[in-house]
Every structure is written in C-alpha cells, then in structure tokens.
Amino acid sequence: MSIVIRDLHTATVAPSSAHRAVAAVRKQLWLVCPLFLMVIVLWAVAPGWFAPLDPERIDPRNRLVSPLTATEAGRHWAGTDQLGIDLFSAMVHGARLTLLVAVAATLIGACIGVIVGLLSGYFSGWVDRLLMRLTEAQTAMPMFLVAILLLSMLGPSVLILIIVLPTLVWPIFGRVVRAETLKVRESSYIEAAVATGCTTRAVITRHVLPNVMPRILVLMVIETGHVMLAEAGLSFLGVGVQPPDTTWGLLIADGRPLLTVAWWLTILPGVLLGLTVLCLNILSRRFETRAGAAG
C-alpha cells in the first residue's frame, strides 16, 4: 500500500494540476512590479506621450467630473478638479518631480550613509564611537519636525527638499553598511589584501565596498519608497514642493478640501503613490533574499 502525504499542516493529497498552475502563476506574479515601475518612469520621462490632456487645461464646464466619465475633451479616467483639469494628466505629469526628488534624495542619503558606515565599520575606535553618537543623536530627534522647521525657515523649495530629505535616510544606510563592514572586515581576503600591501583606501574601495554593495542596492530600493512617502507628507503639509510644481503629495493636498464632494482628487493620487511604493517594497524583498543568499 502506498500513501503519498503532504506533511504537517496540510495532510492533503498531492497537488492537482490546477493547484500547480496557480502556483506557477503566483511565482511569476512579482514581475508586475518592475513593469509598473517602468510605466511610471516612462511617465516621468515623457509625460506628453501618456497624458491624454494638457494638465494646465482649464475647463470650467467640466468641473468636478467623476472618474471614467467621458466629455467632449476625452475620457477623464481619474475625473477632474474644480477647474476642470484632468486629474489623470496631472498625475502623469506629477510623476517626474515625485520620482526625481525621491531618487535624488535617496542617492545623496545613501552616499553619506555609506561613507559613514564604511569609516565607522572599518576603523572602529574613536571614529566609530563618534559617528555612532552622531547617528544616535539624530535618531533621537523627531526628524520630521526638524524637516518642517528647516523648510519653513528656509522657504520650501525643491532644492531645499533635496537637501533636507537625505537627513531622514542616511542613518539607516550608515548602520547597515557599518554592520556589513564589520562582518566583511573579518574575512580572510581582507587580511590577504592588507598583507600584500594594499593601501587602506584601496582595501575599502576595492574589497569591502563591492561586497557590501548588494545590501546597499536593496536598501536603496526600499528607502526610495520611504523618501517618496516623506516628500509626499511634507508637500501635503505645505512645507514641501510648492505650486506650480506638482508632485503626487501635493495633488492629495489639493484635493483635501473637496473630499466630501470629489473624493477622487484625494484618493486616486494616493493610490498611485501607494502602488509605486508597494512595488518598490515587493521588489526589495525579492532581491533581499537573493542578495542575502548570494552575499
């Protein structure tokens, strides 16, 4: 007598072909994420191709039209606002600045954090203690509030935003890179490099850094999402991006007064933002297991 058992929780029979098909689809489902992100990037690069209407086009006769309605101008997939501006086109055009700010700020934050982390992890001693104290001090501060403070003092602008946002993010890079550097530092190939007379700078750049890189890249993906959310928050509060520039956060803010009558103005940009960050999160998780296994 032969029994095939799937052990433990599911003492069920072996999977049917239907089960297998579903599982196969599920395995490849993550590909949706990079596809979606590519679309967003395309929107940022060439909004004119994707936006059905001019986002500045005021159309008072079609104010506050709900999504999916068609008017003589075309179909308003996301509805219109109080001036008749097509929300979908506004969102397409808003992608550029949203992505730009998020990516730039993350890169800057990553650079700072990586340098701090490498120095801290490799040299230890007083360098490590000093840098770690700085990081700790910063994490003790309610950074968001500090950002608000800064932006309101300096006058909010895209440039200031790109300077302020990295401060939210560099400690994470610092800590992770430091931890990885500590691990890598003990490896024998580092010993070998030092023994063969490699300069410290060379050891760090040519041996330590490449091994830490996978983790850094994965972290950048996920932190870009966080920075995007932070920018949206600051813009929403009025201390971030200012009109006439648009980002998705600002669109949410614009729609807020009309929440009761035109919910789509607030909700839809948020959905878009959420989906983008979701894709980034899912992708980073996926690569995390790969990078962790490989590196």
Add this chain to the structure above:
Amino acid sequence: MSTTPLLQIRDLSVAFRTPRSVVNAVDGLTYELDRGEAIGIVGESGSGKTVAALAILRLFGLFDHVELSGEVLFEGRNLLALPAAQLRRIRGREIGMVFQDPQTSLNPVMSVGDQVAESIVYHTNATEKAARSRVIELFERVGIPDPVRRYDDRPHSFSGGMRQRVMVAIAVACQPKLLIADEPTTALDVTVQAQILKLLDELRREMGMALVMITHDFGVVASTCDKVLVMYAGRAMETCSVAHLFERANHPYTEGLLRLVPRFGQQEHHRLTPIEGQPPELTVAHPGCVFAERCPHVEERCFTVRPDRVELGPQHHSTCHLAAERAQRITVAGRPWEAVG
C-alpha cells in the same frame, strides 16, 4: 515463537519538494526491529539516514514539503497514515528521540527540569510535584550530579555532555518502547561519547526498549547494536547482524567502508583504501544501482537494472546483483577484505 516485530519499515521513500527540484532523500528503505532489539543505521553524510529516522515520527521541518510513501508499521499501525492527533500521542510516549546537537536542542529560556517534566505531565497527567520527583530520579539515572539543585538551571550552564544527558532523560521520560538516537554522540568529546553510549545501552536493557541508532561510526554500531543497516544515497545497501558484519559483509559498499576502519593488529603497511568517486546527486533519477559508479565490481547491468534485495540468510539482506555469487565466494575463501585487499 514469532511475534509481530515492534517496528517494520516497508519500502519507505521520502522526497523533498523544493521550488526547483525534488530531492529523493530516502528510496525504498526496508527493515524490521523486534522488541528490545537494537539496529544501527550507518552511512555517510547525505545517505539519508537522518531523514529515515525523522520519517518514523514525521518530524520534518515546518518549511519542508515532504512526500512520503511506503509504510512505517509500529505495533502494526502505519504511522505514515496516522492522523496528527494520534501521532502526537505516540511521540514522546511510545517512541522517544535523542537528537544530534545538544547545543541547540534545548530551549534556552526554560529550566532543564521543566523541559523533561512537561513531557511527563503531558502524557501521564501526573501532578507537577510527581513529575518533578520523577525528573530528579531520571537525572540521577542519566548521571547528572546534584539533580535537585540543577533542576531549575538553564541549559547554558551545562556542558555538552550534560546537555545530552538531559536530552536522553527527555527521550526516555515516559518509558517508550522505541528509542531513536540520531547521531547522539557526534557533537561530543570522545571521552563523553563512550559514557553516553554506555548510558543508552544500560537504559535500553533496563527498560526493554528497542533502539534505532543512527551513526557514521562502525565502532558505535559494534558496541551497542544487534544488527546493522548500511545506507547509501538514500537506499539500503545491506542489512545484517553485527556478528556477521565483520565476517561476512557482502555488499561492495559495506566492504569498502569496513576497509576504511583502521584496526589494531593490522600490518604496518596496510593502507586505508578510500572509495573512489563522489556520492551521487539525489535530485536525479537513478535507474540502476545507485552505487554503480563507484563500485569496484560493477557490471553492465548495474547501471540499468535496479538490484533486488537478496536474502542471504536469516536477517541478512544485500541489495546487489552480485550478492549471491559473492556470498558463495566468501564462505569458501574466508575473510573478504583480506581476500580482495
């Protein structure tokens, strides 16, 4: 007088399904064990011996997708088909298990006494006090000094050998009929190894337990077991009694393993001849004998036809095409390894 054997493994196969492949860890394993008998399952790492032991109680990891086939008959009941609730009543109570690594096998935040007592309380509904005194008795029996005070200590304050004694106490706490020991001494110092083995042997005889001893060391088998099963790449190569093992080992793999065991009284220039080659991939199907690539006596048919389990005597089976021939030659020519070596 023939009684039903306590444990009967029939054609047991265990396959692990990973997203990319299927690993056939155990393939067609068959053996029997009577009450109070001890069998040693010997093999290299990766031979499937541990998996075969875990399969008895279905103790696979939470993330393993396992496909089991065959039968594991314990007192006539097929454990593989048993619903989880009933299997749990057998675990710890009828069948106990000692695991390999004492460092990580105990819960670090619970006292050692409680970890033994909980098994007693769960299976016998004893009161906590009764369980506690029973545990102290057990600790004395397994050789843990000052058991009353040590009851409340955490595992980290014990040495490896002591922790393994605690593991033994856990396994025998409810006086099981069968004890499975998965390489219980591999992680220990040599001196402690001998003590633990002696302990297991004594307990077995006192409690009349059957023993399945998983090991890669023939010495362990020789000193504690009545019979032996040699595994390779998930399949059983040979089963025989320990007495016959050293005289009449039949299977070429067994022979090869025995040649690797250095022995007192050997001539100075006797070299240890290793078995050439590498163990095979378990993810690929092997139509013929799984040892064919490394066997010094291999023939054409060994690659294409899977050998039968040939009975060479009571309690002696060899899974080899040449089994019968070799058996004849051995009884004529005397000790096999000297003849070939």
Add this chain to the structure above:
Amino acid sequence: MGGSSDLVTVRGRVTRSDADDVTEEDGPVQASTPIARRMAWAGRSTVAGIVLRRARDGAITLVLVIVVIFVLTNVVGNPALVYAPVDASDAEIARIEAAFGLDRPFLERFGDYFAGIFRGDFGNSNWQQRPAIDAVLEALPATIQLSILGIAGAAFFGIVGGVLAGARPNSRLDRVTNFLSIGALSVPNFWLGLLLIFVFAVRLGWLPTSGRIGWNSIILPAATLAIVHGGRIFQLVRSATVEEMSKPYVRVARSKGFSDRQVLTRHVLRNTGLTTATIAGWEYVRMWGGAAFAIEFVFAWPGIGTLMINAAHRQDFFILQAAVIVAGAFVIVSNLIIDLMYRAIDRRVGAA
C-alpha cells in the same frame, strides 16, 4: 573568534558587538567561559550606575538637539525676515535685527537662549501672543494620548498577526496578512487617514471627521496609526517568529508530542517575547519621528503636530523651536525608559 555575537576587547573595555548593533555595556556581559563569566560578574555595575550613564547620554543628546535647532533657525535662516514685511530694504531688516537683539554675537545669543530654556522661557509666540512653551505644553497631552492608543492598536494587530503568520509560513493566512501589512507600509499615512475619514465619517457617518470632541473622535486617528505601524511590527514579529520556529529545540519539543500550537505557546513565545517587546517599543519611538504628527494634522487633532504645522505656516519659529525641543526631550526620555525596561526583562529571562 567567529559567530555573530563575539566579545571584543577595545582598550580594556569590554564591548559586545552583535552583527547589527554595538552597545557599549559596562554591565554584565555574556562571557563564554566560566572564568570569564566570573570576571565579568565582578566588574559589573549596579542598576543605578547604568541608569545614570544612560541619563547622561540622553542629556548630551538633548543639548545637541538644542544646539542644532538653534543653529538651524538663527544661522541658516534669519528670524528677522519673519517680522519684516516682504519688500523690506536691507536697512529696515538691520533695524529689526537690532530691535530684537539679533545683531549680537552668536554665542551671546545662544547663551541667552540656553539660559532661557532652563528658566522655562522659550520665547514668545508672535502668532498666539503668549509664551511659546505654554502652547506646546498645552498640545502635548493630546499627542501623548493619541500615540499611546495608536501603538496599543499597532502592537495588537502586529504581534497577534505576526505570531500567527510566522507560525504557519506560506499558508494562506500568512500570504494574505503579509501582503496586507506590506500594503499598509506602502501607502502614505496621511492619505490613509483621509481614506478612513471618507469611508467612515463622510460616507457612513459613523464617526466624526476631525477634532477632539467626544470619545469616539480618537478612533479614526488612532486606527490610522495602528494600521501603519502595525504593518511594520507585523513584519518584524513575523520574521522573528519564523526564525525561532526553525531552531532545533522546536523539533525536540514536537518530538515530545506537542502540537504546533502548544509548541508555539509553551516554547517559542517565551523566546520571542523579548524581541517582540523591543520591536513595539522602538516603533513607538519611531512614531514620534514623524508619522503621528502628519496624522494629527489630517484629523485636526490638537496635538504638537498640528501646532507645528500651523506654526510653520505662520513662520512662528519660537513655537517651532519649542515644539521640536520638547518632542526631542520626550523621545530621549522614552528611549531611556525602553532601554532600561529591555535590560530588566533581558536579565530576568537570562538570555544565553
């Protein structure tokens, strides 16, 4: 050497370095041999010693915060511009600076400011025409109330969900909750608040849209916080549980005959309990890093967040300064308390 938790001696001081965190411990250290253990025990500090040391660290951080804030507002920005009309000439700005004493040397100004803090004088708010500190302290209780309820909800969802999902990885329950939690982390928290307002207040009319009137006005803002932070707690607790369930002693426990659920409650939870508590604690501190304030604003909850935003719009930097410093002090104190609690529990559990 080897392993992820080693003892490293740095110039006579024993530091424990884990893979992720260096904590300088002058207290009991996990030593690997009996002799080393006895030595460490002899050199350990008392509880009071540790508290004082942490308090000292916290005070230093607070001073740093004050310095940074002052520098940011007075050096990077120019407060005089706040009071001056938009088209003021340089001469007019200079006059305003003189009037407010902003043309004095930096150190003198800082000294005044710092001394003022000790007296409790954070300057006077131009907007509200009263001491800035009064406005901040008035708003503080509301924020504390909201944050506590929020973290309670987050801890509940996150811990219960995380443990259940971690105990049965890749089950349907796990996949669904995991996805939901990642979703909760991905959406802007203020937007989530608006969504909840729309669904429950506008469409369904069950709850008030904003403000702090009536007992049920705290539900929506707290729920928003609970969802967002609960998602993160869920992720961390789940992975801690999964990791624990893979440990060998779990198999041993199962070999005794316990069901998965019993193994979970008897064994695994004890081991993950400490980790879980720390996760929740740190998440509470993170809440004060920003999320709570944006949500306050969305719900017009009269806490520090709303106060700050309004002050920012009116460029009332005295209130801004005071608010950041008070919030910073609160965070530092919370850090201290959580850190001490962690040590206390750690010692009792006796982690190996």
